[in-house]
Each structure stands twice: as C-alpha cells, then as structure tokens.
Amino acid sequence: METDAGQIDEAVDQSGEEASPGRAMRVAAALKAKGGDQFAKPGNIIEVKFVKGESLSLTASRLLALMILTAGGDAWEDRPHRMRKADIRRGHKGNERISDMLEELHRTLFAVDDKSWRGKKATLRFSLISRSREETEEDGGEAGWIEWEFTPDARKLIQASETYAVLNRQAVLGFRSSYALKLYELGALRLHRRQATWKGDMQALRAALGIPPEVYADFAQLRRKVLEKAKAEIDQLAHFRVEWREIRQGRTVTELEFRFEPKGAPEVIETVDELNRHSSGRESRRDGSVETVSVARAGQGMISAPKKVLPKAKPEEKTFPRGSLHFGEDELLAIGRAHGGGWDINMIADAYREHMGERLGKVRGAKMVASWKGFCEGWVNRRGRP
Known part of the structure; x- marks a missing residue:
C-alpha cells in the first residue's frame, strides 16, 4: 500500500517542464506506468460539489474511480477511453448494472464556483x-468493453489540477458506503497537501459528500x-484514520471539523493485510468479533474454533536494514526524503x-515499505518540520 507520489513529485519538480497538463495528470501517468493498485485522482475533481439533490450511488462512484484509473495521465485529452466490462463486474455475471x-x-450534475461573462461570481x-x-x-461474456469521453468542462478541470490524491484501487472497491468513499478521497487529498483538516458547515458537508437535503435531517x-x-x-481500509469535532451554537451542530x-x-501493515483478505467477514473483523470454523472431533459434535491464517513472508523479501539508509537502500532513503519532512532520515529510521521492536524482523517486502512510509508521515504529522 506504499505511495510513491512523493518520489514522483520530486521527479516532476526536477523535470523543468511546463505544467501542461498539470501535476495531477503527470503523477497519474507515472503511477499508471509503474503499475500496481495506486492511482492519482485530480483534486479539482474530488472537490467538485454535487448539485443540490444530486449524488452518485456507491457503484457509480466506483465506476468513476475506475474510469480515472484507466484513463491515467490521458484523462484530460479530447479522446475516448476504454475499459473491459470484466474489470468492472468484480464477479457479477450480468452486465445490467x-x-x-x-x-x-x-445524468448526475456537479457544480463548481466560476465567473460569468461579466466577471461576476457564478x-x-x-x-x-x-x-x-x-x-x-459479447463472446462468452468476457470480451465486452465500454468506451467513454469526459466532457470539455471535466477535462478542463482535470488538466488544470495541480493537486491530487493517491488512492488505492482495493480500498476504493472495498468501501460499502458512498459517503465513506467520498470522505476517503477528501482525506487522501488533504493529507497529500499536508492540510490534515477539513472544516465546513452542514450545507458544505452535504454538498461535499452528496447527502441529499431531505436525508438524515436529524444530526443524530x-x-x-x-x-x-x-x-x-x-479506519479499516485507508492509510489514515479520521476523527471529527462537532461545533455547536447552543444545542445545534452548525459545523464539523x-x-x-x-x-x-x-x-x-494491518490495513495491507485487510485489503488482501476477502471482503466476506470484513464487517465482523471491523467490529472485533471472531470468525470461527466448524471442526469435527471423534466422538463429539461440531465445535467452533478460531480461524486464524497468518500470511507467510516470501523468503526473498527483505526486512528493514539495521545500518544507515544512505548505503544501498535507495528506495527506503527516497521514501524518507519524500515523506520525512526534511528530518534526518537515519534519525527517523532509528525511531x-x-x-x-520485535516486529522489525517479521515485516518484509511491500508491507515493510508501506509501514516505513506511514511512519515517516506520522513523524512529520506529530512533530512538524525541523
């Protein structure tokens, strides 16, 4: 679940090219070329507001995310994009959905602040x-494709976006609430900007998450x-946690932070493990209840026993080094530079x-890299910049 956006940012800065398209599309192109589950969604698209009374269902929100992932750094171009239906269905046999x-x-409308032809707010x-x-x-149901084009207004926003959120495909497809998915996107965008908070009144919250005005009128x-x-x-599927503070006037909640x-x-590491598990039983794991399997014993009926499967680390995957990261550890050093906020990398490594502790030798490969990156971000979040 590691994010290479910081390293990609550094490469973009050093390229000296004009930002046309903007940084978001250049990072999207780099992540797509790298492969894997991570993709960049432009901040300008994440922050568009739903028109009052409009919202996207969870399935449509996922499809939009897959469209942006598939288009990659070409999403701003005036051209069609294509995707296999099999990549959308995720096990569903039919294509009706x-x-x-x-x-x-x-048919869903979005809104952004703009200027009229007279220079007035619009x-x-x-x-x-x-x-x-x-x-x-289709031939056998697996050869079907869809093709689409983004509107000129959408392409203009995508092209101009200098901010972006790096999202995880498995996490996006794992959410069961469209509101959770939208808040996940907002959180990922804010963290990448190093702005760890979002504050708005109830109208702004509804517009951001797509909550219709007549739904959940009572704040409780x-x-x-x-x-x-x-x-x-x-908290279960993302690379970050979220908390909120309710701001009141009298007994009425007027704003949320x-x-x-x-x-x-x-x-x-726990999040990476969860994303690699089947979604079945995810809610019970989130609630802390124990999954059980039935075991038969001679002379006894069926009893319940804890089901616990520990992932086996591949022997070729390396652990975190004991010495300095400046010698032969280019990947870990680059992550520390990108996400360590300017602190001494070896100081963060020692911490x-x-x-x-004892877990250091047990965490290997991609999980080790992901945990190192998360620790660097947490270090800066707790201590600021030197």
Whole structure:
C-alpha cells in the first residue's frame, strides 16, 4: 500500500517542464506506468460539489474511480477511453448494472464556483462524461468493453489540477458506503497537501459528500448513519484514520471539523493485510468479533474454533536494514526524503526500529515499505518540520 507520489513529485519538480497538463495528470501517468493498485485522482475533481439533490450511488462512484484509473495521465485529452466490462463486474455475471451506472454518470450534475461573462461570481453546472458506448454483443461474456469521453468542462478541470490524491484501487472497491468513499478521497487529498483538516458547515458537508437535503435531517441520524459508518470503514481500509469535532451554537451542530491522521507502521501493515483478505467477514473483523470454523472431533459434535491464517513472508523479501539508509537502500532513503519532512532520515529510521521492536524482523517486502512510509508521515504529522 506504499505511495510513491512523493518520489514522483520530486521527479516532476526536477523535470523543468511546463505544467501542461498539470501535476495531477503527470503523477497519474507515472503511477499508471509503474503499475500496481495506486492511482492519482485530480483534486479539482474530488472537490467538485454535487448539485443540490444530486449524488452518485456507491457503484457509480466506483465506476468513476475506475474510469480515472484507466484513463491515467490521458484523462484530460479530447479522446475516448476504454475499459473491459470484466474489470468492472468484480464477479457479477450480468452486465445490467454497468448500463445503470453509465446512465447515472450521464445524468448526475456537479457544480463548481466560476465567473460569468461579466466577471461576476457564478456557479458552473456540468456532467463528467459526455457520451459512452457499451458493447452489447459479447463472446462468452468476457470480451465486452465500454468506451467513454469526459466532457470539455471535466477535462478542463482535470488538466488544470495541480493537486491530487493517491488512492488505492482495493480500498476504493472495498468501501460499502458512498459517503465513506467520498470522505476517503477528501482525506487522501488533504493529507497529500499536508492540510490534515477539513472544516465546513452542514450545507458544505452535504454538498461535499452528496447527502441529499431531505436525508438524515436529524444530526443524530446523520452521525449514526453516515459519519460513524464512514469512520469505521476508513479506519479499516485507508492509510489514515479520521476523527471529527462537532461545533455547536447552543444545542445545534452548525459545523464539523474533520482531522485526518496517517497510520503508524503496525496499523499500515494491518490495513495491507485487510485489503488482501476477502471482503466476506470484513464487517465482523471491523467490529472485533471472531470468525470461527466448524471442526469435527471423534466422538463429539461440531465445535467452533478460531480461524486464524497468518500470511507467510516470501523468503526473498527483505526486512528493514539495521545500518544507515544512505548505503544501498535507495528506495527506503527516497521514501524518507519524500515523506520525512526534511528530518534526518537515519534519525527517523532509528525511531522506526525502536517503535517496531520485535516486529522489525517479521515485516518484509511491500508491507515493510508501506509501514516505513506511514511512519515517516506520522513523524512529520506529530512533530512538524525541523
């Protein structure tokens, strides 16, 4: 679950090229070329507001994320993009839901602040995709493709975006609440900007998350049905945690302030493990209940026994080094420079070793890299810059 965005940022800065397209698309192109589950979503698209009364369902929100992942650094270009239906279905045999998702994306309106032809403040309303094609004649059900084009207004926002969030494909597809997915995107964007908070009134919150005005009119319901569920999912699946503070006038909640905090190394490892598990049983694992399997014993009936499967580390995957990172540890050194906020890398490494303790020799490969990156971010979050 490691993020290479900091290293990519550094490469973009050193390239000396004009930002056309903006940084978001250049990072998206680099992440797509690298492969893996991470992709960049432009900040300008994350921060568009839903028009009052409009919102995207969870399935349509996932499809939009997959569209941006697939388009990569070409999303701003005036050209069609293509994706296999099999990459969308995730095990569903039928394609009926894909048609519904495409139609929902076509008819949903978004809004951004703009200027009129007279230079006055105005609201621009637009759709994200202009047209799409869906193959209806398939060979065996697996050869079908969809094709779509982003609208000129969407492409303009995508091209101009200098900010972005690095999202994890497995996490995006793992969310069961559209509100949790939207808050995850906002949190990832804020953390990358090194702005760990988001504050807004109730109208701004509804516009940001796509909560219709007539839904959860009572704040106690909104807290229980939206905020608490979103927090539980984000804390389990994201590379950060989320908390919020309720600001009141009298007894009425008028504003909310969200704080996003990078996870420490052990928590990042747990998140990587969770994303690699099947989604079945995820809610019970989140709630802390124990999964059981039935075991038969001679002369006895069926009994319940704890089910615990520990991932086996590949022998070729290396552990965190004991010595200086300046000698033969280019990848870990680059992560420390990108996410360590200017602190001495070996100082952070020593603190990481102390923090991990006996776990240090057991964490290997991608999990080790992810935990190191998370620790560096947490270090800066707790101590600021030197």
